[in-house]
Amino acid sequence: MRLSILDQSPVSSGKTPREALNASVELARVGDELGYTRYWIAEHHDFTGLACPNPDVMLGIIGAATERIRIGAGAVLLPHYKPYRVAETYNLLATLYPGRVDLGIGRAPGGSAEASIALSGNYLQNVRKMPDKLDELIRFLQRDFKENDMYAKISPTPVPDFSPQPWMLGTSEKSAIAAAEKGLPYTFGYFMSDQKGPAIMRTYTEKFAAQYPDKTPEKIAAVSVICAETTEEARDLALSNQLWSIQRDKGEGDGKVPTVSEAKNYNYSDEEKEKLRHMTNKLIVGNPHEVKKQLEQLQLSYDVDEWMIVTITHSYEARKNSYELLAKEMLKTD
Numbered sequence: 001m002r003l004s005i006l007d008q009s010p011v012s013s014g015k016t017p018r019e020a021l022n023a024s025v026e027l028a029r030v031g032d033e034l035g036y037t038r039y040w041i042a043e044h045h046d047f048t049g050l051a052c053p054n055p056d057v058m059l060g061i062i063g064a065a066t067e068r069i070r071i072g073a074g075a076v077l078l079p080h081y082k083p084y085r086v087a088e089t090y091n092l093l094a095t096l097y098p099g100r101v102d103l104g105i106g107r108a109p110g111g112s113a114e115a116s117i118a119l120s121g122n123y124l125q126n127v128r129k130m131p132d133k134l135d136e137l138i139r140f141l142q143r144d145f146k147e148n149d150m151y152a153k154i155s156p157t158p159v160p161d162f163s164p165q166p167w168m169l170g171t172s173e174k175s176a177i178a179a180a181e182k183g184l185p186y187t188f189g190y191f192m193s194d195q196k197g198p199a200i201m202r203t204y205t206e207k208f209a210a211q212y213p214d215k216t217p218e219k220i221a222a223v224s225v226i227c228a229e230t231t232e233e234a235r236d237l238a239l240s241n242q243l244w245s246i247q248r249d250k251g252e253g254d255g256k257v258p259t260v261s262e263a264k265n266y267n268y269s270d271e272e273k274e275k276l277r278h279m280t281n282k283l284i285v286g287n288p289h290e291v292k293k294q295l296e297q298l299q300l301s302y303d304v305d306e307w308m309i310v311t312i313t314h315s316y317e318a319r320k321n322s323y324e325l326l327a328k329e330m331l332k333t334d
Contacts (some may be wrong), residue, residue, distance in 0.1 A: 001299065002306040004038040005031045005264050006074050006222050007322065009058075010244075012314045013256045021050040025059065030320055032066040034327035037306060039066070040074030040104055045111030046118065048255030049244065056089045057232040063097040067220035072102025074187075074222075074308075077110045077125035078133050080119045087140035087156035092256060101164040103141075104187065105134065107175070112295040134182065138166060140153045167220075170172040176200045180207035185218035190302075191282060191310055195202050195220065196302040205303070222308040223298070227291045227322040227329075237322075238285045240264040240314045257314045288329035295330070 007027055011020040030037045040056050044050040053075035063071050071093075076086055086103070094101040107130050109116045109123055116123035126133075139145050141163050145152040168179035168186050171193035179186035179190055185206050190197050201219060208217040225240065228234035241262040245252040258266075268276065284294045295307055309326065313319045 001295075001330065002037040003035075003327065004040070004070075004220065004306055005036050006042065006308045006310040007312060008042045008044065008165045008312065009090075010312045011051050011256045013254070013257070013258050013262070015316075019052040020043045022060065024025035024052070024280075025062055026316075027070065027320060027323070028066050028071070030323060032069040032199040034302060035321070036069055036327065038070035038072060038102060038308075040102065040308065043075050043110050043158055044107075045075055045109075045115040047111065049248070049257060057092070059093055060096070063100065064220045065094065068100075070100050070102055072095065072164075072167070073104045075104035075167075077108030077132055078105050078137065079107055079123060080116070083133050083137035084151070084154075084156055086137055090164040090226070091141070091156050091158055091160050093245060094162060094164045095158045098160060099162040101160075101162075103164040103168055104167045104169045105184075106169045107155060128132060131178070133224050134178070139184065141166065145334045147320075160213075169222075171195055173200050173203055176209055180204050180211060180217070183208070183212050183215065185220070187220040187222055187256050187291055187308060188302075188304075190220075190298075191224035198303075199303055201304065208293050214327065218306075219302075219304040220306045220308050221298070221302050221304045223284055223295070225291055225295075225296075225322065225326065226313060227286065227288055227325045228318070229325070231286050231290060234285045234287065234322075236260050236264070237277075237313045237315075237318055238280070241283075241312045242279050244312070245279060246272050246275060257312060259314050264294055264303045266306075286329055288325045291326060 008022050009024045010021050020095055031039050041052055041055045043055050045053050059071050084293045090103045120126055133155055166184055171189045188197055201266050205217055226234050226238045240260045240263040244257045284291055311319050311322045
């Protein structure tokens with residue numbers, strides 16, 4: 001089983017966005033050394049607690065700071081952008097870091113309605129154009145426009161020796177079907193979906209096999225994991241993450257990840273306690289052996305090739321330690 005990293009560049013209480021971004025670079029270095037397969041960084045707009053609105057810029061820095069690990073976006077939110085520009089950007093990254101670049105593609109807004117309008121105008125109209133945008137992006141990457149097409153004579157330069165690998169990211173059957181129809185590998189966002197993930201993954205696998213019987217579909221599930229030396233410590237770290245979610249929903253606080261102490265001393269309402277229980281069901285929390293066991297249990301129903309791990313804690317050191325413990329348990333690193 002392969003492990004990878006999905007980083008949202010969270011900004012912790014008492015820290016600055018610069019510190020959060022530097023912690024992301026350090027996390028990528030650690031993942032590279034530990035044997036993680038890939039490091040993807042997410043795109044969010046106008047989120048005080050998430051520091052990266054532009055994965056492309058960060059990937060240029062992270063690629064230079066690492067040697068082996070694949071790097072990519074998780075995801076480029078395609079409705080906001082012209083496919084040609086995306087192809088140029090990721091061809092440039094793939095030229096700099098040959099054979100290491102993934103291009104995750106998503107359709108979520110990544111921010112408020114106002115931020116979406118500021119980015120690209122009519123977001124809903126752009127979402128409706130998503131299938132055509134996706135086709136166009138793939139054609140630019142593969143350089144296979146028909147001769148009479150207006151784009152046949154242009155290339156998204158520089159053209160790398162190894163093209164970036166597109167991935168479709170999603171949380172619904174619709175995204176899974178789109179990935180299967182295009183012959184793309186698929187990543188399901190288990191940590192952010194209430195949909196029936198195993199059924200969605202089966203749909204993807206079956207439709208992919210029917211469309212491309214000679215190809216093997218690649219599948220990843222992205223899961224939220226907090227691992228610590230002890231179960232009690234992991235649960236404390238998780239509470240900080242959970243309070244952050246509750247405060248975001250209520251518009252409380254400064255938008256940054258609160259401390260464990262703040263989370264423990266917070267006066268939770270009955271409704272919020274119920275939310276905590278619901279969130280706990282979506283989190284994988286525990287010591288290394290417990291986390292491994294939970295992932296192995298999920299594997300029975302998800303049948304994926306790879307787990308992409310997203311870990312958010314107030315302490316950047318605790319986050320790094322979580323990835324280190326998991327790698328030692330599951331990747332057998334020294």
